Amino acid sequence: MIDTLRLTAEEALGLLERKEVSGAELHRAYLDAVAERDPELNCYLRTVDEPAGDNVPIALKDVISTEGVETTAGSKILEGYVPVFDATVAARCKAAGLPLLGKTNTDEFAMGSSTENSAYGPTHNPWSPGRVPGGSGGGTAAAVSAGLAPWGLGSDTGGSIKQPSALCGNVGLRPTYGTVSRYGVVAFASSLDQVGPVAKNVRDCARLYSIIAGRDPADSTTVDVPDVELPDRESLKGLRIGVPKEMNEAEGIEPGVTAAVQKAIELARELGAKVGECELPRSVEYGLPCYYLIAPAEASSNLARYDGVRYGLRVEAGSYDTMVERTRDAGFGDEPKRRIMLGAYALSAGYYEAYYGQAQKVRTVIVREHAAAFERFDLLVSPTSPTVAFELGAKTADPLAMYLSDLLTIPSCMAGLPGLNVPCGLSDGLPVGLQLIGPQLSENTLFRAGHALERAIGFDPVPERLR
Amino acid sequence: MSWEAVVGLEVHVQLKTRTKMFCRCANGFGGGENTQTCPVCLGFPGALPVANRTALEWTVKLGLALGCEIAERAVFARKHYPYPDLPKGYQISQYDLPSCINGKVLVPTADGDHEIEIVRAHLEEDAAKNTHVGGGTGRIGGASTTLVDFNRGGTPLVEIVTGPDIHSSEEARRFLQLLRQTVVELGISDAEMEKGQLRVDANVSVRPAGSSELRTRCELKNMNSFRFVAQGIDAEVARQIALYESGEEVVQETYDFDAATGALTARRSKEEADDYRYFPEPDLVPIEPSAELVERLRGELPESPAARIRRLEAELDLDRAVVLVTGGLDALWQATVAAGAKSVPAANVIANRLAGADVGAVSPGELAKLVEARDRIPRTALDEALGSVTQPGFSAAPYLEQEAVSDTAELAPIVERILDANPGQVAAYRGGKEGLLGFFVGQVMKETGGTANARAVSELVREKLQ
Secondary structure, three states: OOOOOOHHHHHHHHHOOOOOOOHHHHHHHHHHHHHHHHHHHHHHHEEOOOOOOOOOEEEEEEOEEEEEOOOOOOOHHHHHOOOOOHHHHHHHHHHOOOEEEEEEEEOHHHHHOOOOOOOOOOOOOOEOOOOOOOOOHHHHHHHHOOOOOOOEEEEEEOOOOOHHHHHHOOOOEOOOOEEEEOOOEEOOOOOOOOEEEEEEOOHHHHHHHHEOOOOOOOOOOOOOOOOOOOOOOOOOOOEEEEEEEHHHHHOOOOOHHHHHHHHHHHHHHHOOOEEEEEEOOHHHHHHHHHHHHHHHHHHHHHHHOOOOOOOOOOOOOOOHHHHHHHHHHHHHHHHHHHHHHHHHHHHHHOHHHHHHHHHHHHHHHHHHHHHHHHOOOHHHHHHHHOOOOOOOOOOOHHHHHHHHOOOHHHHHHHOOEEEEEEEEEOOEEEEEEEEOOOOOHHHHHHHHHHHHHHHHHOOOOOOHHHO | OOEEEEEEEEEEOOOOEEEOOOOOOOOOOOOOOOHHHOOOOOOOOOOOOOOOHHHHHHHHHHHOOOOOOOOEEEOOOEEEEEOOOOHHHHHHHHEEOEEEEEEEEEEOOOOOEEEEEEEEEEEOOOEEEEEEOOOOOOOOOOEEEEEEEOOOOOOOOEEEEOOEOOOHHHHHHHHHHHHHHHHHHHHHOOOOOHHHOOOEEEEEEEEOOOOOOOOOEEEEOOOHHHHHHHHHHHHHHHHHHHHHHHOOOOOOOOOEOOOOOOOEEEOOOOOOOOOOOEEEEEOOEEOOOOHHHHHHHHOOOOOHHHHHHHHHHHOOOHHHHHHOOOOOOOOHHHHHHHHHHHHHHHHHHHHHHOOOOOOHHHHHHHHHHHHHHHOOOOOHHHHHHHHHHOOOOOOOHHHOOOOOOOOOHHHHHHHHHHHOOOOOHHHHHHHHOOOHHHHHHHHHHHHHHOEEEEHHHHHHHHHHHO
16 A cells, blocks of 8 residues: 555655556556545646556646646636647656656646636645645645645746745745746746746655756757756755845744744754845845736736637637637636736836836846845745735735735746745644745755755644644 | 939848748748648747747848848847737747848949948748638638638748838839849848748838938838839829829828739728837847857858949949849859850840849850850751750750851842832831831841841841932
C-alpha cells in the first residue's frame, strides 16, 4: 500500500529504482487517491488513466499545453481544445519519463489568487475545505498537499506558484525569468509568466526544476541555466539574509504570519546566517499598482487570439464581428474581461505613456532597488502571503482585496527574480509560507537555504485533518 | 494656377527566406491551403515566435542598399487589430525602433539625380490570405463566408516608407523600378507584383507649384502593377486639383484602385480612428546587429542600379541605360560590347529582343557576332538566332553564313511594285511624312520573306522617292 499523502518524489523514485513498485502501480495509487479525495477538493480538471513513462508521475497546471489532452486554462473559451503539441516543459517531463497524472485547476488564464475564478468551479484547501488553496495555481498546490500528486508544475505571473504553495503548505519555486521555457504555456502576461515546480520538500522541488529548466530554442527569452545542485547541507554559515522592512511590516500581514516568519528568521540566525534589515520602499509601494498595469496590458494582447475562428468555443452569428463578440462574451469570465478592459485602456493611444510606459519605467526602478539590496545580501526573506488561507467567497466581491494577496510576491516577480516558498509553521492550524528571494539565477542558493530551514523548522506537510 | 503632385510611397516586399518570419514553416507558394502552418503561425495558445535570422540580415542588407542607418537596437512590437487573417489578434512588426532609418535613393533623371528620402525600412510578418465568398463586395461585411489560408501568414515582409519627395507618376515608376531591381539583385525577393511579393500604397496630395506646404493626403491601395501605380497617382492628382479649383477641400480618405476601370473607390470611413495599441513584443528580444555583421553585409552589396545607370549613360542615353539596368540586362550588354559589338546596336538588340529572357545563359561573344551582322543577314535568320541564343552551346556561325539580298537589280522591281501599289502613302511621304519610310521597307521585307537587306531596301526606297 503506497501512502501518497506522505510519499515524496524522491522516496517514490527510490521505490521505483528498487523495483518495489512499478510506474503503473505508482500512477494508479495517485489516481486512487484522486478518486477518494478529489470530489471534495476539485484539484483536477481531468486525469489521465494510461501512464506514459515509468518515472514518478506529475500533475500539470491546465495552462500547460499537453498533446492530445484537453487544455482549457480554466476557461470556457478553451473548452474542448486539445493541443496538437506539448509545451516544452511538458515535453521535458515526458522525456524524463514522468507520466502525466492530469491537468490541475487554475483561475481562468491564471488570473486570480484563490482559484475561485476557474470556470470549472473552485478548488478547496486540503487543510480546511471551506477555505481557498490560493491561486492561480490552487489545483497543483492542493493536489500535492492532499497526496493527489507527488509533485507538479504551476505557472507564476505575480505569485501564482508561491502564494498557493504558502496557503497549502508546499514548497514552490518561481524561477528566474528566462530559465524555464514558456513555449506552449497559455500566456497571461508574457514578460512575467514563469513555469515552476511545486513539491513536498525543497529537494523534490530542485529535482523537478532541473528537469524543466534550460534554454529552449522555441522561446527567445530563455537563457543558459547553471547546473542544479540538490541541497544536502543543513548549515547556513556565511549566508547573508536581508529582511526588507516594508515587506515584513506591511499593513495587512496577520500577526500569526509575522510570528511564524520571525521564528524562521531566528532559526536562520541559529543555523549560522547573518541576518540584517534592509529596505525596498519603492518596490513595495509601486510594485502592485505597476503590476496591475503591465499584467493586464499584456493579457489584453495575449487574449486577443481567442476569437472563435480556429479553436475552442465559437458562438455562431450572422457576421464575423458579431461572432467574435458573442464568443468572447460567452467564453470569458468576469476577471479576464476586467483585465482585458484595464489592459486595453493602459495601451491605448494617448494613455500608453502615462500607464504602460510609466509602469515599465517603474519596473526598472524596482530592478535597481533589488540589485542594490543584493549587494549586501545573498537572500531576502518575508512572508509569502500576508494571510493564511481565507474562506471561499471572502474576497470574490472585492477585486482589490483579492489583488492585495499578491502584495509581497509581486515586487520580485516584476524584477524577474527567483523566489521560493518554504512552509514555516501554522497559524490557526493553517500553513504559513516563508518567501526567500534571490538575485537572478540564484536558484541553488535558494535551494540550499530552503533545505536547511525546512529541516530546522520540521514542518509536517500533510494537512492535519488528513493525517 | 499650376499644381505640383506630392507623393510618398509605402512599399511592402516579401522576403524569399526558406522559412517564415517567426516559425520554421516553409515560406512561399506550395501545397494546398493551410498546409504550410504550425501552432506558431496559427496563433495557438502558448505558441511563441522566434525571429528568422536570415530575414533580419536581409533587412539590414536592404537598408544598407537604400543608404539607411542601421539601428544598433531594433525592437518588434505588437500591432493589434481584429481580423480573421491575423490569428494572434496582433501583427508582430517593428514600430518606433525599426532596423533601418534615414536613407535615400537617387533616381537618375534627365535633369540630374532626384533624391528620394527613405524614412524607414522595417520588418514585419505578413497576414494570412482571406477569401470573402458571397456578398459581391470582396469585403468581410456582407460576405456569406470568409475562407482563410494561413500559408501566407507569417511571411517576412519589409515595409519601405519614402518621404513625400516624388512629384510625378513617372518619377514614382522610376523609383519603383530601381527599388525592385535592388531587391532582386540582393537576392532577397523575386518582387513579382502579380504574386503580391511587392505591394505599393501611395500617399498623394497636391500643392500650388513652388509652395512647400503639405496638404491633406489620400492613400491609394491595391495597385498591383507599376502601370496601375502611375495611373492611380495621375487620377488622384487630377481629382484633387479639380476639387481645389472648384473651391472644395480634399478629405483624408483611403481609395482602392480598380485596374479594370481605372477608377478610385473610397473605402467606407471608419467611425473611429484606428488604435493599434502598440507595445514592445515581450516574446522577442531586441535585435542588436553587431558592427562586424553590418560591415560584412555592406561589403556584400553589389553596385546600385542608380550608379550603374549613371555609368552606362557615358556610352548610352539615359532611357536606354534605364531600360538595360532596370531590366537586369546591363551585365550582358557590357559583356557583349566588350566582345566587340557596338554600344547602341547591342543595347537595342538586348533591350528589344532579350528582355525577360534568361540572359545569364547567353554567350556574349556569339551575341556580339549577331549584333554586328544584324544588317547583313536576313531578318528571318536574325530572328531565329535570337530565339535560340539562350540555348546551351548556341553558335552564331550557321546564321552568319546566310546573306541578305542587297543586290539592287534584284530588289528594285519589288520596291517599284510596292510604291505603285501605295500611291496615297507615296504622296504623303513626298508631302513631308518621312516616317512612312519604315512602312515601305516593311512592305518590301514582307514581300521578300525577310531575306532582303533592310539597309539596302531603305536606301533604294529613299532614292526612288526623291
